[in-house]
Amino acid sequence: MTLSTIKKGPFEGQKPGTSGLRKKTRVFMEPGYLECFVQSTFNAIGGVAGKSLVIGGDGRFYNDKAIQIILKMAAANGAALAVVGQGGLLSTPAVSHLIRKRKTDGGLILSASHNPGGIDEDFGIKYNVANGGPAPESVTARMFDETLKITEYRTIDAPDIALGDLGLHQIGEMQVEIIDPVADYAALMETLFDFGKIKALFAGGFMMRFDAMHAVTGPYAKAILEDRLGAPAGTVINAVPSEDFGGGHPDPNPVWAKALMEEMMSPTAPDFGAASDGDGDRNMIVGRGSYVTPSDSLAVLAANAHLAPAYEAGLAGVARSMPTSAASDLVAQKLGINSFETPTGWKFFGNLLDAGKVTLCGEESAGTGSDHVREKDGLWAVLLWLNILAQRKQSVADILVDHWAEYGRNYYSRHDYEAVPTEAANALMAHLEAQFDSLPGTQWSGLSVRAADSFSYHDPVDGSVSENQGLRISFEGGARAVLRLSGTGTEGATLRVYLEQYAGPDADNSLTAEAALASVRAAVIEITAMQSHIGRTAPDVRT
Ligand code: G6P
Numbered sequence: 001m002t003l004s005t006i007k008k009g010p011f012e013g014q015k016p017g018t019s020g021l022r023k024k025t026r027v028f029m030e031p032g033y034l035e036c037f038v039q040s041t042f043n044a045i046g047g048v049a050g051k052s053l054v055i056g057g058d059g060r061f062y063n064d065k066a067i068q069i070i071l072k073m074a075a076a077n078g079a080a081l082a083v084v085g086q087g088g089l090l091s092t093p094a095v096s097h098l099i100r101k102r103k104t105d106g107g108l109i110l111s112a113s114h115n116p117g118g119i120d121e122d123f124g125i126k127y128n129v130a131n132g133g134p135a136p137e138s139v140t141a142r143m144f145d146e147t148l149k150i151t152e153y154r155t156i157d158a159p160d161i162a163l164g165d166l167g168l169h170q171i172g173e174m175q176v177e178i179i180d181p182v183a184d185y186a187a188l189m190e191t192l193f194d195f196g197k198i199k200a201l202f203a204g205g206f207m208m209r210f211d212a213m214h215a216v217t218g219p220y221a222k223a224i225l226e227d228r229l230g231a232p233a234g235t236v237i238n239a240v241p242s243e244d245f246g247g248g249h250p251d252p253n254p255v256w257a258k259a260l261m262e263e264m265m266s267p268t269a270p271d272f273g274a275a276s277d278g279d280g281d282r283n284m285i286v287g288r289g290s291y292v293t294p295s296d297s298l299a300v301l302a303a304n305a306h307l308a309p310a311y312e313a314g315l316a317g318v319a320r321s322m323p324t325s326a327a328s329d330l331v332a333q334k335l336g337i338n339s340f341e342t343p344t345g346w347k348f349f350g351n352l353l354d355a356g357k358v359t360l361c362g363e364e365s366a367g368t369g370s371d372h373v374r375e376k377d378g379l380w381a382v383l384l385w386l387n388i389l390a391q392r393k394q395s396v397a398d399i400l401v402d403h404w405a406e407y408g409r410n411y412y413s414r415h416d417y418e419a420v421p422t423e424a425a426n427a428l429m430a431h432l433e434a435q436f437d438s439l440p441g442t443q444w445s446g447l448s449v450r451a452a453d454s455f456s457y458h459d460p461v462d463g464s465v466s467e468n469q470g471l472r473i474s475f476e477g478g479a480r481a482v483l484r485l486s487g488t489g490t491e492g493a494t495l496r497v498y499l500e501q502y503a504g505p506d507a508d509n510s511l512t513a514e515a516a517l518a519s520v521r522a523a524v525i526e527i528t529a530m531q532s533h534i535g536r537t538a539p540d541v542r543t
């Protein structure tokens, strides 16, 4: 085996976004592209000599090839051990757990999350640090700096590792340990939840449908829901990970999990439906005839978490990303626990979790998680719901109605405008920001603006400040709109418009979100002069 140093780089545009580096797969396949990013990551963390890493991905096209490249580079850079999921598979939360359990120095996850996969679709890579969470901004900034000045990477000429073969392998001096991707994760779930109660629920005829969307959670969901908890065979659908996710977007929302939504709204719907995304960190929850928004899900989980063994003693606090609705704040207030508002991106929860300030975290983008790992965790959220359903013995719809009667309802919807020319999107944002001083007190579509600002986050743990994290407009009467540009898109800009309207416990909580949000939506369209900036006012996706 020969070590070699290959002259290459730098490549433009290797700046990690909300969740690692995402590009078209063919870009990652350009000779040296992935290599230079990986070497830059290694350089940014002081090298990997003597270190151990967890490596795995969501099984999308190029997953296995990328893993072989990374293993050889890790060996050439002197790493001591790589822990790899069998077949190259590991869900994002499973990687987070393995980093913590095996006390490795970090991990690399190959995924573009919920983006479609295939040679003409998306690929991605993210680096997680030793606490199991996504690299914080200080680290991603160093990684980006390294990508700008890299001129060479190190690799070793060695045969590929048989990723399907469990056990110990060797590349040069580095050990490669291929492990069952599910076992450690499933064991962790068993320590958090009352598997006996959930088992009894299924034994009593409770019916569930879990859509793995042809992505990584298939094997996890089958092993846990069907094998361990006794859910009937066929509960988990689209359970075999495929390179292109069956040609769809592995994004668990009403648009991309349409078949599941249709089943759940039909007269023969099972009691409970759920889905997860490409890399297994997102979740969608839907009851019979009743979709649960991610913001409501976080609030319901916060209010009921004590019904599961892991959270019996209560929660330290709840954190949510700024565009997520304020529903969980109301629960935190009532429980007398901490609540925090962070920028979009799971990495911002890491410090709060490490410092013990919060136990649950959630985002409107279908992410929910707790201090059991340092990533959001799709199956975890599903299991916490199941534990709560097993205890409360009520339907999802009844639990929501009870929740709104107690706390009021935060009507909520996110509207996405995709593939907007970057300049047009920037102009719209600039146009809005330029009005901030004059907006308060003005009327738009019957709503009066209370305040408008650009969100800055002051991390209460490390004192760091993150500016320009989204523009927000709040209105008298409990309406709010947030606008930001996605940090995970790969084509042009994606404009996200987040709409919220609070209705108190005694108000009518049975409206459709669309009706309840009509005024705030119209106000945003007017204030931003949306039609003239981007040429349309109808979104591509509503969640
Ligand atoms: C990923 C991140 C989340 C984030 C989401 C949406 O899933 O892990 O933390 O909320 O992307 O990000 P975006 O910048 O596209 O709105």
Ligand code: ZN
Pocket (backbone or CB within 6 Å): 092, 113, 114, 277, 278, 279, 280, 281, 282
């Ligand atoms: Zn994901």
